[in-house]
Each structure stands twice: as structure tokens, then as C-alpha cells.
Amino acid sequence: MTTISLPAWGRRNGKRPQYRLRGLWDASPLTYVTLIFALVLSIAPIYWMIVVATRTNEVVGDVPPPVTPGGNLGSNIGRLFDNPDAYFAKGLVNSAVVASSVTISTVFFASLAGFAFAKLRFRGKNALLLTIIATMMIPTQMGIIPLYMTMVKLGWQSHMQAVIVPFLVTGFGVFMMRQYAAQAVPDELIEAARVDGCSTFRIYWSVVLPALRPAAGVLGLFTFMQTWNDFMWPLAVLNPENPTVQLSINNLANAYFKDYTLMFAGTTVAVLPLLVVFIVFGRQIIGGIMEGALKA
Amino acid sequence: MVDLRPVRPDAEPAAPPPDHRHAKRRSRLARLDMKLSPYLFISPFYVVFLIFGAFPLVFTLWVSLYNWGLASGTREFVGLENFRFLVSDADFWHSVVNTFGIFFLSTVPQLLIALLIANTLSRRMRAATMFRIGMVVPLVTSTAAVAIVFTQLFDRDFGMINWLLDLVGVNPIDWQVSRGWSWVALATMVNWRWTGYNALIYLAAMQAIPKDLYEAAAIDGASRIKQFWRITVPMLQPTIIFTVIISTIGGMQLFVEPVLFGTGTPNRMDGGAVHQFQTVTMYMFDNAFIHDRYGYGATIAWAVFVLIIIFSLLNFLAIRRAGGAK
Numbered sequence: 001m002t003t004i005s006l007p008a009w010g011r012r013n014g015k016r017p018q019y020r021l022r023g024l025w026d027a028s029p030l031t032y033v034t035l036i037f038a039l040v041l042s043i044a045p046i047y048w049m050i051v052v053a054t055r056t057n058e059v060v061g062d063v064p065p066p067v068t069p070g071g072n073l074g075s076n077i078g079r080l081f082d083n084p085d086a087y088f089a090k091g092l093v094n095s096a097v098v099a100s101s102v103t104i105s106t107v108f109f110a111s112l113a114g115f116a117f118a119k120l121r122f123r124g125k126n127a128l129l130l131t132i133i134a135t136m137m138i139p140t141q142m143g144i145i146p147l148y149m150t151m152v153k154l155g156w157q158s159h160m161q162a163v164i165v166p167f168l169v170t171g172f173g174v175f176m177m178r179q180y181a182a183q184a185v186p187d188e189l190i191e192a193a194r195v196d197g198c199s200t201f202r203i204y205w206s207v208v209l210p211a212l213r214p215a216a217g218v219l220g221l222f223t224f225m226q227t228w229n230d231f232m233w234p235l236a237v238l239n240p241e242n243p244t245v246q247l248s249i250n251n252l253a254n255a256y257f258k259d260y261t262l263m264f265a266g267t268t269v270a271v272l273p274l275l276v277v278f279i280v281f282g283r284q285i286i287g288g289i290m291e292g293a294l295k296a
Numbered sequence: 297m298v299d300l301r302p303v304r305p306d307a308e309p310a311a312p313p314p315d316h317r318h319a320k321r322r323s324r325l326a327r328l329d330m331k332l333s334p335y336l337f338i339s340p341f342y343v344v345f346l347i348f349g350a351f352p353l354v355f356t357l358w359v360s361l362y363n364w365g366l367a368s369g370t371r372e373f374v375g376l377e378n379f380r381f382l383v384s385d386a387d388f389w390h391s392v393v394n395t396f397g398i399f400f401l402s403t404v405p406q407l408l409i410a411l412l413i414a415n416t417l418s419r420r421m422r423a424a425t426m427f428r429i430g431m432v433v434p435l436v437t438s439t440a441a442v443a444i445v446f447t448q449l450f451d452r453d454f455g456m457i458n459w460l461l462d463l464v465g466v467n468p469i470d471w472q473v474s475r476g477w478s479w480v481a482l483a484t485m486v487n488w489r490w491t492g493y494n495a496l497i498y499l500a501a502m503q504a505i506p507k508d509l510y511e512a513a514a515i516d517g518a519s520r521i522k523q524f525w526r527i528t529v530p531m532l533q534p535t536i537i538f539t540v541i542i543s544t545i546g547g548m549q550l551f552v553e554p555v556l557f558g559t560g561t562p563n564r565m566d567g568g569a570v571h572q573f574q575t576v577t578m579y580m581f582d583n584a585f586i587h588d589r590y591g592y593g594a595t596i597a598w599a600v601f602v603l604i605i606i607f608s609l610l611n612f613l614a615i616r617r618a619g620g621a622k
Contacts, residue, residue: 027421061454143352166348200333267441290500
């Protein structure tokens, strides 16, 4: 499991490999055919979702099926927000609040702890780091029943803190930031700041955090995506009247499963923030995955 | 340890001569800061983990020894009765078989296709970044949204997949009703989402393989296919182990897709009328949250946890053996 480490961050910026045999690694027409086929398969279901979301229910089952977007997106989205069972607007706001607070807190606490593990000396450091790696292997869903009981005891069930507080910082985030900090922050920089009389927290805030920005960005992106997508725990602990956006579309799937345009308008809006994030940060996401930053 | 750090002059009061006591207190504070800060910095993780991670996990074991209902208020110690029941619970084992079935149908093709795509992506080509980004589009969609879209695509009467099959002369398939076909449909959703992710992980590992190996093999007349199986795959072995374990952990916990695939049935946690696609996680959820059997739910949770560990270990050993035999 230690392969989860980040072996060569910024390898992309390294030197290009030298090719001694010309043609050995060049793409053939078959390469492009394969990749274009894979690309079409990747995008087709999302495209279909958008096509349906812009159509009327009458044409969805047509033979052959419609392949271009229609003009009904506005009315479908209108029906979506008017729907009495979806609580869609509430779900969107809740998801935005939950995903942003978990993201900010995870990045902050994970980078703080990662910095401590990478650069500070203290007793028991290695043992403590090992416990963090061990926690990464625990499947979180398995603790869901007592976690729910805890929430009942705290009176948090059906409140948003139930889906925020347990995820304020993850072992994976700490480990990832530790790996990056170990190589991205020179010891000299920290020593220099100490000589200048900076407190340890000041060093973190003014020296370390800026240096950690690329890794913090990737961690933030993935945390946001994961939190936005979370389904099982919100389903267990929240109630349908105060949902996250995933539970809103679940409400729709539950009660309106034959109203495809309504459901698909919901899924389109639910996916939209992720697609925007992806369009803006696509390259960073690719880099993050290739450096092992995303745990399934 | 003697603190040799100079005190910053501008931080001192300018007029009076340096106050000895003041400087001493500063250095004591600095030493305290050095000593305590690391623990302070890592403590948020441990606080969150102990309360919301470790405690629930241990408490699961405790709960599993009880007949525990939250709605009914029952709380009766039954010892190992839940575990005894679990061993002979046909519904539980049925859901285990479903979970493994879907897991095999998703993981094996997924990782093979990912390997091939990664091999293709590792060529020098135009628009490489566009293709890479395209591969992970499925990953940035929401699982629930995708499950809803695919459930419609797999609809018996109006789904596009049956329509496409009809074009090539295959009779319509009732994807939700048949046990095997429902597994295929669910595995398709999982594969669609994760193949590109695994391809990129393999691609990253492939780029770290020294190019001379391929050049030497090419000079020796080894075909590309032979190079792929004899150089690329063995060199990727640690990465393959990593992806298999990640897929195992994910596959054993499959939940969102089958729940939404059962849309239209009275209790979606059943996974179909005869539980044909009910996974173990759904069975746990159904017992605890739908039927108020938290004790038994906790027992299932522990069983799944043990299954994941055993199965990850078996996979790990199998792949290492397969790699060593080559």
C-alpha cells in the first residue's frame, strides 16, 4: 500500500526522454481509432443525460432515440426547482456549504499536520505516522452504524454538521501533504524563518503553506468532488426534507422514476459544479491522479 | 539545549535597556512553541479520527453483541448469537455472492482495458492531453447521477442499449430482472467510471519504465505485443497490486449504483424482487436503517470488513505469485 506515495511530483517538468530508435513510440492510426472510441464511450452517457434534460418525455423513448439537444432545458429545470419532493434548491445550497467547509478544513488541517510530520522533530513521530497510514486502509462505510448512533446521541441527525464534522480531516490528506512537504519545502527556509523569530505556526502560514499550494490544490479538488458525491452516509443520517443535492436527485428517482426529463435535469444540475471544476482544473486533476493523489 | 537565536531588535521596546527577564520569557515561550506545536498541529486529525473513526469501528463490535433497535428501544445482550445467525443466513450469503459476482465482472475487464488504454496513451501523439482529460470525465460526474442515467439506458422497453442490441439482431434483455444481466449492467456502470482512472495510474507507472528495456527488446526482434506482456506488465506489478486492492475495497462496498438501479421497486435496499443484485452493503443498510436491527447490521459490517481484508490479501498473494512465475 505504500505505492500510494507520491514518487515523482513534477515529473512532467523533467527532461524529455531521449529516443534513440525513431518510430518506436509513435502513434499509429490504430492508436487514434482506439482512443477516439474510448473517448466517445466516456462522454456518451453524459451527452445523453444533457440531451434528455433538454427534451420532453414524449420523445425520450423514440426510435431512433433523439441525438441532439432540444429546447426544453429551461422548462425542465423550472419543474425541477418547483418539485415539492426534491427540495432541490435546498439540496444545492446544503451541498455547497458541506463540500466547501469540508474542503477548506481538510486542506488546512491536513497541510498543518503534514508539515509537522515532514519538517518538525517530536517524540513518537514515526509511530504516529504509521497509525495514520493504517487508518487509510479502514473502509469508512463499515463504521456507519455506530457513527449514526453517535449522531443520534449528539442530536445531530438530519443536521448538516453530521455530514461535515466527521470528515473535517482525513488520514489520506495528512499523508499526501506530508509526502509533498517533505520534498517541496527546503529545511533551510524553515531554519531561516526560525532565526528571524517566527513562531512555528507563523512558519506554517507564511513559508510552508505557500510552498504546498500545488498539492493543496489537488487535495482540495478531490475532497470537494468526493464530498459533493457522497451518498450513503447522507442517506443514512439526513432526512429527505433537508437533503444534499445527491439526496435530492435520489428523491426524484424514488418518486418520479418515469419522468426522465425531470430526473435528468436534476442529474445535469447536480453534475454541473463538478464539470465546471473539471473544465477549469482538468490538467491538475490529471496530474493528481497520475501522481497517486486520489484514493477510490 | 542553548537557544542561540538572536532576539529581533525591532520587537523590543526601544527606549529602556534590554529587559533580561523579558528576553528569558520569550525564549522559554519559543522553546515551548518548538515542543508543543507539532502535537498541536497533528491533534485535529487524531481528535476527529478517534471520535468519528476509531470509536465507531470498535463500537461496531460492541453493538454486534446486542439485539439493538433505536426506534423500538430494544437493547438486549445476546452474545455471539448475531454471528451464529449470520453464518447460516442464506440472505447474507446470497448478497455476498452478488457482491463478488459484480466485483469480478467489473474489476477484471476494467483493469485489462485500462492496461491497454494506458499502453495506447503512452505513445507519442497529437492531442495527448485532450485524450487523457477525456478518460477521466466519467470520474468527475456524480455516482448517483450516473447510476440514474445508466438505469435509463438499461431500461427494458425504452433503453438505448436494448435498442442498439436490437439493431444487431439481439432480443431485448430484461436487465433488472435477470440476476446475471443485472450484474453485467452494474459492472458496466463501475467500469465506465473507473477504467480511465486506472488507465492514468498505469500510464504514470509506464512512463517510469526505462526506455532502454524496450529498445533492447526491439533490437532483439521482440514484437510490440511481446514487449507489452514481457516488459510492461511485469514492471507494472506493484501498481497493478495497488489498483486491485483499491478496486477490492471499493467493490466490496458497492452501494450507490445498485440502490438506484432498483428504482421503481418498493424497497430499493432489496436489490430487486428476489434480491438478485443486493450487495452486502445494501443488506447491512437494510437491516440497520430500514428494519431497525442495528445489532445485526453491525455484525454484517464486521463480516464485510473481514471479507475485505481476506480478499485483499488473497489478491495480493495471487498477483505476486503470478508475477513471480513469469
